[in-house]
Each structure stands twice: as structure tokens, then as C-alpha cells.
Amino acid sequence: MIRRILLWFLAVAVVGAGGAVAFLSFRSPDMRRPAPSVKVESTPERIARGELIFATAGCADCHSDTDTTHFGFPVKEGGLGKGKPIPELPGTIAAPNLTSDPETGAAPFTDGQLIRAIREGIGYDERVLFPMMPVTEYREMSDEDVQSVMAYIRTIPPIRNALPPSKVMFPVNLFIKSLPKVVESVPPPEPSRRGAYLAKINGCYFCHTPTERDQPVPAKAFSGGHVFSLAKDVRVVSANLTPDRATGLGT
Ligand code: HEC
Ligand code: HEC
Structure with a gap:
């Protein structure tokens, strides 16, 4: 009797898990395509603010070659924005090269494709990004701030550094489908919420x-x-x- 009950539970669990996987396989992520057609206007103010956010919000840490033998893991000389493979994640995953290199960097992609990646979690190739890229926080980044980051990224000197394309392992690739959200427009934070805003995006x-x-x-x-x-x-x-x-x- 006990065995039969156990078998029954097992059958229900297997069918349940199979059902969830089937459901998630067909579910499409919340995404807009094509990417928005924004063209960011570059100003010295935006570039300066973008440089600050690129450092404080962690873009520089993950998307650069860093020196892990020093306090704070500073960016290595000549390593800014060149990207790197991230070990020990489920799959082959690399933080991409964001420099203005025309072949291995961000230069071939539009401002809209980058902004969609940063705030909405959709890669240039319409893949759901692995959430080590912190889009659930960045989706609160204001339009002005994300455009400032963009203006700055376009000024990062090119570094040729080809990385393997990311591939997220099954079934993690299915579970992350619920994370992307379309973000049309985000106003700047109210002055009374500025600290909360900084604590989120940083x-x-x-x-x-x-x-x-x-x-x-x-x-x-x-x-x-x-x-x-x-x-x-x-x-x-x-x-x-x-x-x-x-x-x-x-x-
Ligand atoms: C904690 C680490 C981390 C931080 C912080 C981070 N990223 Fe990422 N980013 C990643 C990883 C890892 C990927 C690749 C995810 C994948 O391929 O599934 C990624 C992907 C991207 C992509 C998508 C490119 C493509 O191939 O489609 C862009 C653009 C990007 N990041 C820009 C930024 C910017 C700008 C910031 C700061 C505002 C930032 N990232 C902060 C780790 C990070
Ligand atoms: C990448 C993860 C990370 C981020 C981002 C981060 N912290 Fe921390 N923080 C830590 C860890 C881990 C410790 C504990 C370090 C230790 O014990 O050696 C810490 C310690 C601290 C402490 C010291 C507290 C104490 O009791 O000594 C303060 C204050 C603090 N963080 C505030 C902040 C603030 C404010 C921000 C955003 C501007 C921030 N942290 C961002 C991971 C982080």
C-alpha cells in the first residue's frame, strides 16, 4: 500500500514537472521586437554622468578585465569594457565586450538594442539574458540615466576581444523566461526617493x-x-x- 502511494506521488510529480517544462517551453518572454528606435544624443554632461554610473552600477566590474588580487577588484590597465567569460554559471556565459570595437564590441548594435538589453533583459539577438546581468534592478533606471550610460559606452576605446557566444543550460534557460519586462519610459526619481533609487541601481x-x-x-x-x-x-x-x-x- 505504502509503495503504491509513493508510486502515485512520484507519477504526479513527474507529470507535474513535465507539464511545467512543456508550459515554459511554449511561453514567450515579455519582449518588444524590433528594439526601440532611439538615437541617444551625446553631450559632455551625459558622458560624464554615464561614466559615473558605469562604475557605480557595476557595469565596469562585470564587463571588464579586473584585478582580483587587489581590494575592490579594480579594472586592469587596458581592460575597461572588454568583457570576460564568467565561470561556474549554468552554461557558457560571458559578460560581452562593450567597447566600440567594430567586430567584437558593441559598435555594430543600435542604441535601442543596448537599452533593451540593459533595462529589459533581452540580448541583441533576442535571447533572454542570464540574470547575472541585473536587469530586475536596471529596469528602474531612468531614461536620462540609461541614455547617459549609452553616451558613455560609445566613448569606450575599442579593444578586440572575441568571447564565446552565451548559451544558458536547460532547464535554467526556461526558468529565466519570466524575467524580461518591456520598459517603455522611466521618469527620473522624485527628490524624496533619490536615495532609494541609487540603492537599487547601484x-x-x-x-x-x-x-x-x-x-x-x-x-x-x-x-x-x-x-x-x-x-x-x-x-x-x-x-x-x-x-x-x-x-x-x-x-
Ligand atoms: C553582475 C554582473 C553584471 C553587471 C553588474 C552588468 N552586467 Fe551586463 N551582462 C552580464 C552578463 C553575464 C551578461 C551576459 C548574459 C547572457 O549572455 O545571457 C551581460 C549582458 C549585457 C548586455 C547584452 C549584450 C548581448 O550580447 O546581447 C549588455 C548590453 C550589457 N550587459 C550592458 C551592461 C551595462 C551597461 C551594465 C551597467 C549598467 C551592465 N551590463 C552591468 C553581467 C553584468
Ligand atoms: C557586490 C555586492 C555589494 C554591493 C553592490 C554593495 N555591498 Fe555593501 N557589503 C557587501 C558585503 C559582502 C559586505 C560585508 C563585507 C565584509 O564583511 O567584509 C558589505 C558591507 C557593507 C557595509 C559595512 C557594514 C558593517 O557593518 O560593517 C556597509 C555600510 C555597506 N556595505 C553599504 C553598502 C551600500 C550603501 C551600497 C550601495 C551604494 C553597498 N553596500 C553595495 C556587499 C555589497
């Missing part, structure tokens, strides 16, 4: 919030405990930034 929220299935849990925002295993024997846990007096920043 990763404080992401890193300082505990996660479930690699996504931050909103109800526990800023309470710390996100674990980072950086290398063998290097494991750091983010701090609690809430005003709790015993475990946070209250004192």
Missing part, C-alpha cells in the same frame, strides 16, 4: 538582501545575509543595513 539592495533562488526577497530588504563565495576559502556575507540596534546599523 546594487546595494541586491547585495544586502537575502535571496531565494538567486533573487532578493523584498520583505527582507537590506537585512543582509546574502552570501558570496568568491573563491576557494573566500566567503563573505553582506551586512544588515537596517537600523536594527542589535544586528544592523542602529548604533
